[in-house]
Amino acid sequence: QQQVKQSPQSLIVQKGGISIINCAYENTAFDYFPWYQQFPGKGPALLIAIRPDVSEKKEGRFTISFNKSAKQFSLHIMDSQPGDSATYFCAATGSNYQLIWGAGTKLIIKP
Amino acid sequence: DAMVIQNPRYQVTQFGKPVTLSCSQTLNHNVMYWYQQKSSQAPKLLFHYYDKDFNNEADTPDNFQSRRPNTSFCFLDIRSPGLGDAAMYLCATSRTLQGFNEQFFGPGTRLTVL
Known part of the structure; x- marks a missing residue:
């Protein structure tokens, strides 16, 4: 019940296309859902996050869609650029500190 | 400008030889x-400090220890590294323990065990 399932494991998208990464969770006590972006040789960095009281959050080209009833959330990257090539992790957390991480998606944007 | 600093960035040690990784923060x-963090996997939490209070995750091996002498610095000691301990070690900070607080990560130390 503590798991966060992330798919796909890897994704190749043409430059200018839309990248979509999906996550699902079981624990209804989760109330904060961040996405972290990690470039090779770097630590993860917070990209965007959402709370379950909204269905969508947009920051620039990055959008989180949240479906509370289905216990699913997804990251959409519009107009994907080669600089977006990285590993993306979804995560979930409740009232305590511990982030429950998805397995990660390696995204490659082809020029 | 750097907020979470880790040294060294790369560390090579021999099987069984103790090693210490360091982390400092300006936040x-x-x-x-x-x-x-092992290759192609999500980060796995080993432990955390809230101020001086230390919390070990249940499945963290005894081989791993930590020290936090002051607010700015934290050390990871691996007493007897095994081949399975080769990984990237990430230090992170957050303002409080509440889950919605962003965690700020350092660049990591890549540990190689020969």
């Missing part, structure tokens, strides 16, 4: 975390 955050 003045109360919480410091150590994660282990």
Whole structure:
């Protein structure tokens, strides 16, 4: 019940296309859902996050869609650029500190 | 400008030879975390400090220890590294322990065990 399932494991998208990464969770006590972006040789960095009281959050080209009833959330990257090539992790957390991480998606944007 | 600094960036040690990794932060955050990240996997939390209070995750091996002498610094000691301990070690900080607080990660130390 503590798991966060992330798919796909890897994704190749043409430059200018839309990248979509999906996550699902079981624990209804989760109330904060961040996405972290990690470039090779770097630590993860917070990209965007959402709370379950909204269905969508947009920051620039990055959008989180949240479906509370289905216990699913997804990251959409519009107009994907080669600089977006990285590993993306979804995560979930409740009232305590511990982030429950998805397995990660390696995204490659082809020029 | 750097907020979470880790030294060294690359560390090579021999099987069984103790090693210490260091982390410092300029954010003045109360919480410091150590994660282990193996290739193509998500980070795995080893332990954290809230101020001086230490919390070990249940499945963290005894081989791993940590010290936090002051707010800014935290150390990860691996007493007898095995081949399975080769990984990236990430230090992170957050303002409080509440889950919605962003965790700020350092660049990591890649540990190689020969």
